[in-house]
Amino acid sequence: MSESDLNLFVKDSTGLIVTLNKEERKLLKELLVLMRQSKVIRSFVTKRLGEDYLEVGFNLLKNLGQ
Numbered sequence: 473m474s475e476s477d478l479n480l481f482v483k484d485s486t487g488l489i490v491t492l493n494k495e496e497r498k499l500l501k502e503l504l505v506l507m508r509q510s511k512v513i514r515s516f517v518t519k520r521l522g523e524d525y526l527e528v529g530f531n532l533l534k535n536l537g538q
Contacts, residue, residue, distance in 0.1 A: 497536060504533040 492500065507513045507529050517525055 501533065501536045501538060504529050504536070505538060508533060 507517060507526075514526055517529065
C-alpha cells in the first residue's frame with residue numbers, strides 16, 4: 473500500500489476517529505490552501521472558531537504535504 477493510498481484519521485467533535493478517503497483528503501487540502509491564501513477565509517475561521525484553529529489548519533495542511 474502506497475502512502476497516497478493511506479487514509480487520514482481525524483477526530484470529530486465527540487472524539488470519534490473518522491477516516492478520510494483520498495477524495496476527501498484532496499478536498500480538505502484544497503480548502504486549507506484557500507484558507508492559507510485568503511484573508512477573508514482566515515478572518516471567517518478566526519471569528520467562527522478562534523485564532524487557534526488557523527494554526528490547526530496550517531498544521532493539518534503541512535501534514536497533508538503542502
